Amino acid sequence: MRLLSWGRGVWGLAGLLVVSAAAHAQANWPDRPVRVIVPFPASGATDLVARTVTQRVAADLGQQLVVDNKPGAGGTLGTAEAAKAAPDGYTLLLTTSSTHAISPHLMPKLAYDPRKDFVPVAHVADAPSVLLVTNSLPAKTVGELIAYAKAHPGKLNYATSGNGTIVHLNTAAFSAQAGVDMTHIPYKGTALAIPDLIAGQTHVLFDSLPTGMPHAKAGRLRALAVTSEKRSTLAPELPTLAESGLPGYSSVTWFGVYLPAGAPPALVEKVHKAFAKAVQAPEVAESLAKLGVEPAAPRTPAQFGAMVQADSNRWATVIRQHKISVD
CATH class of the missing domain: 3.40.190.10 (Periplasmic binding protein-like II)
Structure with a gap:
């Protein structure tokens, strides 16, 4: 009986040590370089947005963020790889509406589930x-x-x-x-x-x-x-489609950051704050404007997730009604 109690005590202590180590890692994030998977080619729009924003995040955090381009299959290959990463904050995914709101309705056999395999972190920008x-x-x-x-x-x-x-x-x-x-x-x-x-x-x-x-x-x-909900700061002379007789019409390509599923809420919040702060920096906004991209309005991770789901629902309807398929 004493041996059983001793064994339980050892396993209990081991569990506490694991939890303590995880909490310590989160508290000190990032204490080593962070990999940012971009599931599109180098020099493309998503890559340029990622490098613009992560450069400022790295400067604010005092730690390197390494953009890792993993293109293929419309962004779904790199996204699938990110889904399998450890949810410890050292592998992030910076992607677009293509992989999380459109492809799931065009490619039913994806190797990832955009809702179950990821945690929404930060809405970065809109094009x-x-x-x-x-x-x-x-x-x-x-x-x-x-x-x-x-x-x-x-x-x-x-x-x-x-x-x-x-x-x-x-x-x-x-x-x-x-x-x-x-x-x-x-x-x-x-x-x-x-x-x-x-x-x-x-x-x-x-x-x-x-x-x-x-x-x-x-x-x-x-x-x-x-196509944006409000007039674009990049072409303020142009009306929106909603202003022009199509009320409610709104469409942008959004850019956002995700963590693999299982990331602790405290870590999600820490990563969110880092990217939200970077996006609001004037020099980042200026650099994004040159790419034809606008910094995203402030949103919590939950609000970002809700926005993506609404976007996904909308495109699902369009794809179904028009019987759209990929080549």
């Missing part, structure tokens, strides 16, 4: 899109574009960066809400679509602000509206 039309169209406003499309059903076509991309989803959502019928012309990236739009071979494109607006400012294309 709105701009609605562009070819100059050969007479439409100078969203209302005029909708009226023209309704008067010429099936005559307009819209370019996208491929099936199932955010460009495709934005246009599908626009067409459904506006009640117009346009033909989808997928390209391998919007950069390849722009020349045909300028030439009038295609008519409509939802593009990112950095790549689309220079053509509009040069007069080669016409910009009608932005």
Whole structure:
């Protein structure tokens, strides 16, 4: 009986030591370099956002944050790898709406569950899109574009960066809400679509602000509206789609930070505060603006998670209604 009691005491002490060590590690986070998985290629938008923000986080924390690009399968390969990491704060995932709000509805056999395998930590930034039309169209406003499309059903076509991309989803959502019928012309990236739009071979494109607006400012294309809920600070002269006759229309590509499931709440809060502080730094906002990205409005981890779930629900509906699939 004494031996049993002694054994229980040893195991109990061991458990306390493990808990104490975990608590100590959390309290001292980070005491070694932190790996930040970016599931997209180097020099892409997500990579540049990650490097801009993590540089400031590293400076504030006095510890190195190492961006580790793990591209493939639309971001899902690197995301799956991050899901398997230890939830100790030394592997983070900085990703976009693609991996957590869109891909789960296009790729039913993902190697991760965006809700069960991750803990939302910090909403970092948003990238709105701009609605562009070819100059050969007479439409100078969203209302005029909708009226023209309704008067010429099936005559307009819209370019996208491929099936199932955010460009495709934005246009599908626009067409459904506006009640117009346009033909989808997928390209391998919007950069390849722009020349045909300028030439009038295609008519409509939802593009990112950095790549689309220079053509509009040069007069080669016409910009009608932005997709964000509020007017973009990057193009304040443009109305939102919601202002332009499509109430409630709102779509941005968001960038956010996740920890693997099982991360303790105290650690989540600590990582959240580090990124939230960095995003509010003026030089970070200035650098993000050059990328066509705006710092995210302050949100708690729970609020960020709720936002992502609402985004996911919305895209699930669009994908289902339009029978959208990937190539």
